[in-house]
Amino acid sequence: MEGKLTTHVLDLSKGLPAKEIKIDLWRLGDQEERSLIKTVFTNGDGRVDSPLLRGEEMNPGEYELVFHVGEYLSQEPLNAAAQLPFLNKVPIRFGIGSQEEHYHVPLLVAPGGYSTYRGS
Template identity: 55%
Template sequence: MANGYLTTHVLDTARGLPADGITISLYLLSGNLREKIAQAVTNADGRTDTPILPSGKMTVGQYELVFQTGEYLDQNNLATGEIKFLDEIPIRFGIDDEEAHYHVPLLLSPFGYSTYRGS
């Protein structure tokens, strides 16, 4: 059984705070297929309470995290207008070592974002 796992968190760079209450979905990609395998909501620290992909569930492959940011931006008066520039943010990445810890955070502002492979 694989011991690797996947974690994520969201930081609100406009406010300089963790972003709480953001729903995150995790998909496993295979060709044109996209299968939802997990969903979580960020806590007060901007993290999920447990790894979004726990130890024993990780496999080599292509994945996508989708961050539902629109409601968070609205609630914190960071978005203007009915149509958000960043309502939903997908991040696609590959896992090639099912024994490793992968950390894919989102640094969020109303008009831009960044990510990286963290530790």
């Protein structure tokens, strides 16, 4: 079985997928130095169009997804007046231990908080 890394973003305040969220995928080194692997955007379903990593790209190690939610959340009238958003960039660090597993890292976001879990 070929492993893959996927993600999606749901807006809990609307109960809808979050569209056009910028997401950066970073690989972390032994000294926590970061290497940018790619930048993607969510589609109309709050997902990215293809896996972030798959197969041989799934090198075991520590990774970080950075979800740029500030601009998305500021589109709402209640949040637009804020000079500095409470949430701007949401980083999620996680480990990949196998090239053969599916790692799904969803983000559930609202103006006042967020949650994540290892999905399927």
